[in-house]
Structures are given as C-alpha cells and as structure tokens.
Amino acid sequence: MALRNIVKEGDELLTKRCRPVEVFDQKLWDLLDDMAETMYKADGVGLAAPQVGILRRICVIDDGNGLIELINPEIIKTSGKQEGTEGCLSCPGKYGITVRPKKVTVNYFDRNGNAMTAKGTDLLAKAFCHEIDHLDGILFPTHVKEWLE
Numbered sequence: 001m002a003l004r005n006i007v008k009e010g011d012e013l014l015t016k017r018c019r020p021v022e023v024f025d026q027k028l029w030d031l032l033d034d035m036a037e038t039m040y041k042a043d044g045v046g047l048a049a050p051q052v053g054i055l056r057r058i059c060v061i062d063d064g065n066g067l068i069e070l071i072n073p074e075i076i077k078t079s080g081k082q083e084g085t086e087g088c089l090s091c092p093g094k095y096g097i098t099v100r101p102k103k104v105t106v107n108y109f110d111r112n113g114n115a116m117t118a119k120g121t122d123l124l125a126k127a128f129c130h131e132i133d134h135l136d137g138i139l140f141p142t143h144v145k146e147w148l149e
C-alpha cells in the first residue's frame with residue numbers, strides 16, 4: 001500500500017466526469033487499498049478516485065462504522081433533509097453549511113464485481129452524496145449556502 005497525493009481544488013482533474021470501472025483486477029484493488037490508506041492518513045470520511053488523479057467511478061468512505069468501497073455507485077433513492085457542516089480533503093480549511101438528504105440508498109459494485117446496495121443515514125448519507133458528486137466533477141462548494149469562518 002502507498003499514500004497517494006490528494007489533488008486540490010483548482011485542478012482540472014476535479015471537474016471531470018469519471019468513467020465507469022470495467023475491469024475488477026489487481027490494479028483496482030491496489031488503488032482501493034491506497035485510497036483507504038490516504039483517506040485514513042488525512043483523517044477524512046471519504047475519498048474519491050479523481051482526488052488521487054484517477055478519473056474512474058470509485059470512492060471509499062468510512063463514517064466511523066467501517067470501510068465501504070464503492071465502485072460505479074449510483075444513488076437510487078433519497079429522502080428527508082439534513083443541514084450541517086461539510087468539508088473536503090481537496091479544499092483544505094474550507095467549511096460550509098450544506099443541505100443534503102437525510103437518507104440515501106446507493107447501488108454499487110464491491111471490489112470483486114458483486115452488485116451491492118447500501119443505505120446511509122446522516123453522515124453516511126452526506127458522504128455518499130459528496131463522494132458521488134466528485135465522480136461527476138462536482139465539489140461541495142456548489143452546495144454551500146453559508147460559509148464558516
């Protein structure tokens with residue numbers, strides 16, 4: 001495993017729409033391992049592949065309840081609303097208040113290519129939205145209604 005450099009806001013890589021993963025191989029597993037290590041080292045709740053310069057639909061999340069690896073994730077259902085603080089490892093020092101769904105259901109593939117479904121509430125729901133936005137080139141400032149000092 002190895003730490004990867006985190007791409008910062010302003011880099012064009014963060015504005016691109018990422019392509020789906022088609023091959024579930026050792027290269028993907030190495031990337032997932034590196035992404036998790038990089039996320040934990042940076043004390044993040046999530047990390048998306050474009051943040052390490054890879055334009056593929058991959059993200060890792062740990063809301064404190066264990067690592068989730070999401071490949072080709074798609075939000076299939078949302079409900080409710082939550083308002084709270086949001087930040088991003090690509091936007092160091094920037095925090096703002098966003099409104100996100102309270103509950104989010106996601107379809108995705110695991111590292112072996114198995115189709116999975118996950119449901120998230122509160123922080124996990126916010127992380128699903130934030131990380132999947134990254135895969136479409138969207139950063140959280142788009143959703144900020146009020147910036148925090």
Ligand code: NI
Nearest residue numbers: 087088089090
């Ligand atoms: Ni982010």
